[in-house]
Amino acid sequence: MTTGPIGVFDSGYGGLTVLKEIKTALPGYDYIYLGDNARAPYGSRSFDAIYHYTLQCVEWFFKQGCPLVILACNTASAKALRSIQQLNLPKIDPSKRVLGVIxxxxxxxxxxxxxxxxxxxxxxxxxxxxxxxxxxxxxxxxxxxxxxxxxxxxxxxxxxxxxxxxxxxxxxxxxxxxxxxxxxxxxxxxxxxxxxxxxxxxxxxxxxxxxxxxQGEIVAKSLVNYLDRHPEIEKNCTRNGHSVFFTTDAAEDFVQKATIFYGSPIHAEHLAL
Missing domain, CATH: 3.40.50.1860 (Rossmann fold)
Incomplete structure (x- = not known):
């Protein structure tokens, strides 16, 4: 069993509004945020494209040690979550979890x-x-x-x-x-x-x-409840109060716009998938 931060994923910036509420509700945990800005927006893309992109990002989170990934993106939750939960998780690592916002x-x-x-x-x-x-x-x-x-x-x-x-x-x-x-x-x-x-x-x-x-506050409260009900997952979520941010597009652009959604300045790194 690996331990690590909670992963929060979005196709762009919007998931930062969810992460902000999650950190308010669960401030002691570690978080990794990934915005797939280079391939955003997801809203107009096909089912297959969204599924492929989302799965690729989820697998990256798992490689970072995340025991739990939140798809803080309605489109990814709608078009990829169920397939990832049913088809991919049992093969990748049945001990890990991927949750959505819907x-x-x-x-x-x-x-x-x-x-x-x-x-x-x-x-x-x-x-x-x-x-x-x-x-x-x-x-x-x-x-x-x-x-x-x-x-x-x-x-x-x-x-x-x-x-x-x-x-x-x-x-x-x-x-x-x-x-x-x-x-x-x-x-x-x-x-x-x-x-x-x-x-x-x-x-x-x-x-x-x-x-x-x-949705931000709703998802945050639901996550608190989920961790209470699943101590086997909660115990693998590290608690150092650290948050790191990644984007598949230019980090400078992401940092500039992220403040609008997150409410405070952040540092982000570029991720090449």
Whole structure:
């Protein structure tokens, strides 16, 4: 059994919003973050490409000694997680674990709605996978889920245009498309870890009374619970309070943009996969 840090993976920067919440909830542990920025965004890529990229990154985390990897990316969770868990983990190392962000969100999203009508905003890949419809129905079969892909939102965030006037058009456009599906939607899930940076503008274009749910805190609480329930995994997660960051693209660019998501300066290294 190897011991090592908890791995946190995202196709780019968005997973930093999840890591920030995880570190708040579990500050003593060690973490490795990897953003696959060179091949981002994942949202418009095929199932096979996302599966291949995600598996490659998960295998890299395992080589660093990580006993547990969190896919802090909705698209990777939707299109790669199940295959990795069922097909690859038993062959690579059955003692290790890979978790995603969709299931913990689906387990509690029904607690936010009074009308049993929920809207899901995500990348094209997440929406097309139907993962949220499938998972939410397992826990809350009475809930009707409406989805809307927002292909322009990630580029707006990653190009630091999320506070610009130009962002308003695309934010209003996708919200209008979602709300046109039902006037009873009272809860909207931001099913992409980039979207919390757009929350002020999202609120500005939503009717009052609609709850907005972000995933960072939900995933962090779920991880605390998971480690409590799985001491055989928790004991292999090292505790020195260290965090290191890697990107498959230019480290300088990553460091410059990462502060937007993480909330504090970081140092990152380039990783050639």
């Amino acid at each position: 299931r913990p969100t689906s387990e509690i999203i029904g607690n936010y709605t009074h009308t049993n009508k929920i809207g899901v905003l995500g990348t094209a890949g997440t929406v097309q996978s139907l993962s949220y419809l499938i998972e939410i129905e397992k826990f809350f079969p009475e809930i009707k889920v409406y989805q809307q892909a927002c292909p322009m939102w990630v580029p707006l965030v990653e190009n630091n245009e999320y506070n610009s006037g130009g962002a308003d058009y695309f934010i209003k456009k996708y919200l209008d498309h979602l709300l046109s599906q039902s006037n009873e939607i009272d809860t909207i899930l931001l099913a992409c870890t980039h979207y919390p940076l757009l929350i002020d503008k999202i609120k500005a274009y939503l009717p009052s009374g609609i709850s907005i749910v972000s």
